[in-house]
Amino acid sequence: MAQSREKGREEEVRSAPEIEGSEIGSSSVSSVSSSRLQPRRGLRSRTILLRYPPDMGEDHASDDSWCDDGLSSEVSDSELNREQKRRHDHFYTVSLLRFKAFKFQNQSASLTQVYMGYRDGISAGKESSAQEGFNIGFKQSVQDGYKWGIVRGITSAFASLADHSKEKLVKKIEDRDKFHSLYESSQEISADDALKMYHNQLLQKSQPDKKSEGNVESTRLAEEDLECNKLGSLYIDLTSFVSDSSEMKLNFELANDETKIIEKGWKSEKC
Amino acid sequence: MIKTRDTSDVFDSVVLLDERLCQEGFQDGYKDGLVSGKEEGREVGLKMGFQVGEELGFYQGCLDVWNSLIQIDPGAFSSRLQKSIQQLGDLLGKYPLLDPENEDVQEMMDAIRLKFRIISANMGAKLEYKGYPKSSTQGMEDI
Numbered sequence: 001m002a003q004s005r006e007k008g009r010e011e012e013v014r015s016a017p018e019i020e021g022s023e024i025g026s027s028s029v030s031s032v033s034s035s036r037l038q039p040r041r042g043l044r045s046r047t048i049l050l051r052y053p054p055d056m057g058e059d060h061a062s063d064d065s066w067c068d069d070g071l072s073s074e075v076s077d078s079e080l081n082r083e084q085k086r087r088h089d090h091f092y093t094v095s096l097l098r099f100k101a102f103k104f105q106n107q108s109a110s111l112t113q114v115y116m117g118y119r120d121g122i123s124a125g126k127e128s129s130a131q132e133g134f135n136i137g138f139k140q141s142v143q144d145g146y147k148w149g150i151v152r153g154i155t156s157a158f159a160s161l162a163d164h165s166k167e168k169l170v171k172k173i174e175d176r177d178k179f180h181s182l183y184e185s186s187q188e189i190s191a192d193d194a195l196k197m198y199h200n201q202l203l204q205k206s207q208p209d210k211k212s213e214g215n216v217e218s219t220r221l222a223e224e225d226l227e228c229n230k231l232g233s234l235y236i237d238l239t240s241f242v243s244d245s246s247e248m249k250l251n252f253e254l255a256n257d258e259t260k261i262i263e264k265g266w267k268s269e270k271c
Numbered sequence: 272m273i274k275t276r277d278t279s280d281v282f283d284s285v286v287l288l289d290e291r292l293c294q295e296g297f298q299d300g301y302k303d304g305l306v307s308g309k310e311e312g313r314e315v316g317l318k319m320g321f322q323v324g325e326e327l328g329f330y331q332g333c334l335d336v337w338n339s340l341i342q343i344d345p346g347a348f349s350s351r352l353q354k355s356i357q358q359l360g361d362l363l364g365k366y367p368l369l370d371p372e373n374e375d376v377q378e379m380m381d382a383i384r385l386k387f388r389i390i391s392a393n394m395g396a397k398l399e400y401k402g403y404p405k406s407s408t409q410g411m412e413d414i
Contacts, residue, residue, distance in 0.1 A: 068299050074349025075304020113289050117296025124297070125304020126311070131372070133309035138323075138371040139318025146368065152325070152400075158396045160391075161340065191325065193414070197322050 141198065147235045148194055154238060155183035182238055189231070197231055316371070323380075327366060329400050330387055334360050337390075352393050360385045 115131065158179055167242050189197070337356050340347045346357065362383045367373045384400075391398040 025272030033319055113292040113298035117293035117298075118300035118303075119296075121300020122304040122307070122327075125301040125306075127413055128306075129305045129308040130312035130315075133312025133314075134316035134319070135312075135371055136309075137313035138320035139316075140313075141317040141320035141373075142324035142368055146328035146331070147323035147324075148336065149325035149330075149333040150329075150335075151330020153329035154333075156329070157336035158332035160394070161336070163341055165344065165347055168347075169340055170292075191322070194325065195318065195321055199317075207334075208346075231321075250337055263392035 024270075063181075144198060144231075148198075148231045151182070151235050151238050152186050155179065155186050159183045182234065186234060196233060201231070313412045320371070324368070326380075326400055327363065327368065327383070330359065330383060333361055333387070333398065334363060348394070350391065355386060355393065358391060359383065362386060 158169070161169070166176055166179075170179060296356070334356065337348070341353060341356070362379065366379050366383065367376065370376075387400070
């Protein structure tokens with residue numbers, strides 16, 4: 001009984017066009033060795049052979065009865081394609097069915113796998129790009145910070161000098177007063193304030209179109225403008241003032257290359 | 272025998288599936304992580320860069336004033352003080368401002384701070400960089 005059914009099945013298998021000789025051999029051996037599973041498997045393989053003929057392996061991706069998760073269907077596709085080439089059809093249909101059952105039980109498990117992989121990926125990606133980003137940011141801001149520091153340094157050092165030294169450096173009394181007022185306005189800005197101002201200034205630069213958004217917004221932004229550019233305008237005030245009216249020789253060496261460009265930027269923003 | 276191969280292969284596919292899912296998730300995450308890591312790093316870098324730049328600029332500004340004064344009036348400071356000012360200038364000139372990855376940066380900053388404190392103490396001037404103890408050092412430690 002079992003023998004005759006097996007014969008019939010084997011013929012059915014032979015009729016499939018893609019099957020290679022060696023695989024047919026292995027299939028007959030396996031069918032014999034696992035003959036007690038035969039009735040059930042025979043039944044399934046028949047139906048599935050019709051639905052998934054071996055030469056149309058690509059098609060089972062379109063059948064969403066068992067693959068409803070986009071990500072894993074891709075995986076199982078390639079998995080199954082490999083199986084298909086390597087094996088006899090009923091083996092793969094069995095594994096496919098088991099796989100399907102497994103997938104239904106483990107939907108959440110596979111999502112967890114994806115999520116865990118993603119989480120690891122995020123931290124690995126961050127790790128490998130953080131230094132690069134840091135260097136970019138550092139180089140962008142170090143010049144601006146340096147110039148602001150020079151303003152603070154010059155005014156503070158000047159203010160701390162004895163009066164007769166001040167007179168030697170800056171001849172006119174009104175220029176000395178100007179220096180003093182610059183000193184006071186730079187002292188009003190703490191290091192944290194300066195950082196905040198600089199931050200706002202950067203934000204503003206990155207969103208220049210915002211200014212056109214309504215009146216209320218634009219007045220508010222105009223105020224912020226003033227605030228943000230205070231650092232830059234103090235620097236410009238000081239440098240032009242120093243070169244005009246004092247004996248000081250300033251060393252802008254480190255900031256020199258970009259000074260002009262940024263000054264221009266600041267000036268145009270001021271206008 | 273063939274049956275065992277069969278079952279092990281079934282589990283293979285299951286195990287491989289897990290690995291593949293994990294890998295795909297990892298790759299997606301890696302891509303996103305690259306973007307967000309760069310952005311986060313940039314923000315930290317902007318902050319640090321501004322602070323370091325400000326502090327060094329401050330010292331440089333002081334140095335400029337002192338040097339200008341020495342040019343005009345060589346007797347303004349004692350020779351010992353002038354030597355210290357000279358040394359501070361050397362230290363500042365050597366500081367790799369545009370090389371944040373340089374490992375000597377912290378040491379050099381400490382040397383500069385020390386030298387500056389010596390100078391301002393010798394001058395009897397109440398001169399200090401106000402942003403320094405909190406923001407700069409704290410910032411370094413945070414990172």
